[in-house]
Amino acid sequence: MRKVTLITGDGIGPEIAEATRRCIDATGAAIEWDIQEAGTDVMEKEGTPLPERTIESIDKNGVAIKAPITTPVGTGFRSINVHLRQHFNLYACLRPCKSYPGVRSKYDNIDLVVVRENTEDLYAGIEFEKDTDAVAELIGWINSHSRRQIRPDSGVSIKPISVHGTEKIVQFAFDYARKNGRKKVTSVHKANIMKYSDGLWLEVSRQVAQRNSDIEFEDRIVDNMCMQLVQKPELYDVLVLPNLYGDILSDLCAGLVGGLGVAPGANIGDEKAVFEATHGSAPKYKGLNKVNPVALILSGVLMLRYLEMSQEADTLENAVAAIIAEGKDVTYDMKPHRDDPTAVGTSEMAEAIIAKM
Ligand code: NAD
Numbered sequence: 001m002r003k004v005t006l007i008t009g010d011g012i013g014p015e016i017a018e019a020t021r022r023c024i025d026a027t028g029a030a031i032e033w034d035i036q037e038a039g040t041d042v043m044e045k046e047g048t049p050l051p052e053r054t055i056e057s058i059d060k061n062g063v064a065i066k067a068p069i070t071t072p073v074g075t076g077f078r079s080i081n082v083h084l085r086q087h088f089n090l091y092a093c094l095r096p097c098k099s100y101p102g103v104r105s106k107y108d109n110i111d112l113v114v115v116r117e118n119t120e121d122l123y124a125g126i127e128f129e130k131d132t133d134a135v136a137e138l139i140g141w142i143n144s145h146s147r148r149q150i151r152p153d154s155g156v157s158i159k160p161i162s163v164h165g166t167e168k169i170v171q172f173a174f175d176y177a178r179k180n181g182r183k184k185v186t187s188v189h190k191a192n193i194m195k196y197s198d199g200l201w202l203e204v205s206r207q208v209a210q211r212n213s214d215i216e217f218e219d220r221i222v223d224n225m226c227m228q229l230v231q232k233p234e235l236y237d238v239l240v241l242p243n244l245y246g247d248i249l250s251d252l253c254a255g256l257v258g259g260l261g262v263a264p265g266a267n268i269g270d271e272k273a274v275f276e277a278t279h280g281s282a283p284k285y286k287g288l289n290k291v292n293p294v295a296l297i298l299s300g301v302l303m304l305r306y307l308e309m310s311q312e313a314d315t316l317e318n319a320v321a322a323i324i325a326e327g328k329d330v331t332y333d334m335k336p337h338r339d340d341p342t343a344v345g346t347s348e349m350a351e352a353i354i355a356k357m
Contacts, residue, residue: 011040100257124243329349
């Protein structure tokens, strides 16, 4: 048996976590669950949204699947999602975006994978607030070392992109492509403008591509990439992007295939991996047995593939695809009208998926 941490989250988390657990169990996967808490529910009981035992469990088991967690506003607690990525150095964010017949969307036949760098770039959290001594010192230094001048009433966010970080994520994209029978990796950047951050990204991407010449490689400037994805998404396969462009384009790609309800994801490092849906904890639907469990269930499919349980992954993905294609036992968001009285609940949709296996 392979032990896996299941973090039940808060808001709609516990309902979709339960649906996902039952679906994965029904595939016959040899998984033993180590169920752990994180989020606002446990915060109320224990005063912390991320108990030490939850971290220890991920540390021990190496693999976790996590339901969404609310980021409390104004409590002094940082996002648990960001904390987990940093704590375990989960440097790769994987977001497959695939069309399933039956999902309402403007496009069909899309099968893209977005690989987003998770630790650097403008997301690194290195920021200097307007009117502080630190920003005044920084602006003073920059103005004396650069031809370009920063106005004194500025706030400043720093965009670090390293050789190390870029090599790791681009190599990850090639490894993922090879392992999953993908043909092409496209590196996305704005190297024409940001020569020393995105320029470095592009140069290192090309070097890594040379060492992986069995897979096709190309690069695209990010603004052109956005237009191409909207006009001819079928031309693309695996996209690898720095953190900020990856954040934006993974939502764009989720939109191409029908939105958040069906968008799975994973945060992966060299030793640990945390699988999670792209959507959040949708607190207004908490406890209503209403929301779509598919994004977390498909994150479970990614997890099964990561664990090399490919038969179980195929069984689960095929069952999900069949239920979506039939369009009968699906939640409200997958019906033509959101108030369709034939929509089923979260647990009933999971039940229908299990019955298809
Ligand atoms: P959200 O994704 O939780 O919800 C936005 C809307 O999308 C919902 O009101 C609902 O209409 C729809 N939706 C989301 N998931 C759905 C599902 N499974 N089925 C059907 N409809 C669904 O986004 P938000 O309201 O911006 O965020 C709520 C909280 O979640 C915030 O605290 C945010 O920080 C957190 N969040 C957590 C994660 C995570 O845990 N990885 C990711 C994103 C947001």
